[in-house]
Amino acid sequence: xxxxxxxxxxxxxxxxxxxxxxxxxxxxxxxxxxxxxxxxxxxxxxxxxxxxxxxxxxxxxxxxxxxxxxxxxxxxxxxxxxxxxxxxxxxxxxxxx
Amino acid sequence: xxxxxxxxxxxxxxxxxxxxxxxxxxxxxxxxxxxxxxxxxxxxxxxxxxxxxxxxxxxxxxxxxxxxxxxxxxxxxxxxxxxxxxxxxxxxxxxxxxxxxxxxxxxxxxxxxxxxxxxxxxxxxxxxxxxxxxxxxxxxxxxxxxxxxxxxxxxxxxxxxxxxxxxxxxxxxxxxxxxxxxxxxxxxxxxxxxxxxxxxxxxxxxxxxxxxxxxxxxxxxxxxxxxxxxxxxxxxxxxxxxxxxxxxxxxxxxxxxxxxxxxxxxxxxxxxxxxxxxxxxxxxxxxxxxxxxxxxxxxxxxxxxxxxxxxxxxxxxxxxxxxxxxxxxxxxxxxxxxxxxxxxxxxxxxxxxxxxxxxxxxxxxxxxxxxxxxxxxxxxxxxxxxxxxxxxx
Numbered sequence: 001x002x003x004x005x006x007x008x009x010x011x012x013x014x015x016x017x018x019x020x021x022x023x024x025x026x027x028x029x030x031x032x033x034x035x036x037x038x039x040x041x042x043x044x045x046x047x048x049x050x051x052x053x054x055x056x057x058x059x060x061x062x063x064x065x066x067x068x069x070x071x072x073x074x075x076x077x078x079x080x081x082x083x084x085x086x087x088x089x090x091x092x093x094x095x096x097x
Numbered sequence: 098x099x100x101x102x103x104x105x106x107x108x109x110x111x112x113x114x115x116x117x118x119x120x121x122x123x124x125x126x127x128x129x130x131x132x133x134x135x136x137x138x139x140x141x142x143x144x145x146x147x148x149x150x151x152x153x154x155x156x157x158x159x160x161x162x163x164x165x166x167x168x169x170x171x172x173x174x175x176x177x178x179x180x181x182x183x184x185x186x187x188x189x190x191x192x193x194x195x196x197x198x199x200x201x202x203x204x205x206x207x208x209x210x211x212x213x214x215x216x217x218x219x220x221x222x223x224x225x226x227x228x229x230x231x232x233x234x235x236x237x238x239x240x241x242x243x244x245x246x247x248x249x250x251x252x253x254x255x256x257x258x259x260x261x262x263x264x265x266x267x268x269x270x271x272x273x274x275x276x277x278x279x280x281x282x283x284x285x286x287x288x289x290x291x292x293x294x295x296x297x298x299x300x301x302x303x304x305x306x307x308x309x310x311x312x313x314x315x316x317x318x319x320x321x322x323x324x325x326x327x328x329x330x331x332x333x334x335x336x337x338x339x340x341x342x343x344x345x346x347x348x349x350x351x352x353x354x355x356x357x358x359x360x361x362x363x364x365x366x367x368x369x370x371x372x373x374x375x376x377x378x379x380x381x382x383x384x385x386x387x388x389x390x391x392x393x394x395x396x397x398x399x400x401x402x403x404x405x406x407x408x409x410x411x412x413x414x415x416x417x418x419x420x421x422x423x424x425x426x427x428x429x430x431x432x433x434x435x436x437x438x439x440x441x442x443x444x445x446x447x448x449x450x451x452x453x454x455x456x457x458x459x460x461x462x463x464x465x466x467x468x469x470x471x472x473x474x475x476x477x478x479x480x481x482x483x484x485x486x487x488x489x490x
Contacts, residue, residue: 014225016200016201016202017202018171018202020174020176021174025109025114025202026106027202029199029200029202029225030224030225031223031224031225031226035108039108039109039110040108040109040110040111040114041106041107041108041109042106042107042109043105043106044105044106044107046105047105047106081105084104084105085105085106088105088106089106
C-alpha cells in the first residue's frame, strides 16, 4: 500500500520500544509482525524522532510539519525520509493505519 | 519479505545484540525459578518440592513482587529470561507473568514438563511466541517408562497431551531427557521420536551425571541420586560412540576455556549472570545457593548485586590446600563439571574437589588424547603444548 500523508499512522502496541545503551530497539512481541522471530530493529535519528510523534490522532502530514519546525532541513527532504521510514515500518506491521 | 537493511531501519538479532553489548557489568540474560514445587516427583531432580506445599507457596514471590523484579530487570537492560522451576506452569499466575515479561520486550525461554500446557496457554504462545524454543523434558514413550521416573500416576498422558498441543499448534519446542544406565534402547526411541518434532535440528540431550540436591536438603535423596548417576566409565563409553562428533564439538571450547583456575573460587561465569530463586534471592548462577553467595533482591537492587555484591564474591580466593593442590592447578577446568556450586552441593563447601566429576574429566581428557592413562592433569606443566597439539587440524 502506498503511503499517503493524509492518513493517520500509529504504533502497533505489540511492538515494544526499548532504549538500551544508547540504542533505540523496536521489539515485535506478537506473531505476524516484522520479518521473522528473534528479530529486532534499530532506528536512526530521523526514525526515532518520527516514531515518537506517530499517533492515531494525527495525520502523517502533521507529523512532517512538526518535524520541520524542530529540524533545520527542508520539507521535501523530511517528507521523503518520513515516507521512506513509514513504508518500511508499515509493510512489517510495526505501524498501522 | 526481504531482510535487506534499509536506509531507515536496521535488523538486529538478539544474539548479535548480546555480542555487541558486553561492556556493561549488568547481565542481559537472567534465569527465574518461578517455583521449586513440581507436579512430578522425578527420581533424579536436584530441586523439586512437593506440589501443594503450603509453606513454600506462602514464601514464594507474589505476582506483584515478580512483576516488580521483571520491570527492574527490563530497566537494567535484560533482554532474555529463562523461566524454570520446579515446574513453572504450576504458578497460577504463569500466563500473566509470561505476558507481562513479553510486554517488557523480554524474550522467554521456558523449561517445562508440558503436563500443564492447555489450550489457553497454546493460544498465548501462538499470539505471543516466547522467542526461543520451549524445552520439554520427556522420560520415555510409554506410561511405564515415564512414570517410573516421574513417580506420579497420570503424568505421561498429561505430558504427551501437552506435547501434542505444541505439535498441533506448530509452536517451536525441543525435547530433552535423562539417561539411566542400562536403558540404551530408550535413547534410540527418543531420538526417533525427536525426528517428528519439526523444530528439533539435533538429537535430544540426555543428562546422565545428575546434580545433587541444590539446597542440600536430604542425604537420603542425595544417596539415591548418586546411585542413579552414570559412572565415569559408562559416561565415556557413551561419549566414545560419537567420539569424532564430541571431539569436533568441543574444540572451540577447549581453545577458549581450558586452563588452570588458580586460586580463584569462582573461575566460571558465576555472578556475571544471575538466577532469581522462587523467593526473591538473586543467585550468581542457577545452581549456587550457598547462603553467603545469594543477594536479597527484595531489599536491594540489581545494580548493587551485579556491581558490588557479585563483583566482590568473584575476588574470593581459596585457602583449601586440597583444592589448591588439585583443582587450582588442573587444566581440565573446562572439561570438568565441578564448579563452586557443585562443590557446595556435594560437600557443603565452595572449594572442594569432587571426585565423581574429576574422574569423568580425566576420562574425557584421555579420550581426547590430552592426557595419558594414569596421569593427573594438575601435575602436567606443559598443558599448553598439549592443547595446541589437540587443536591442530
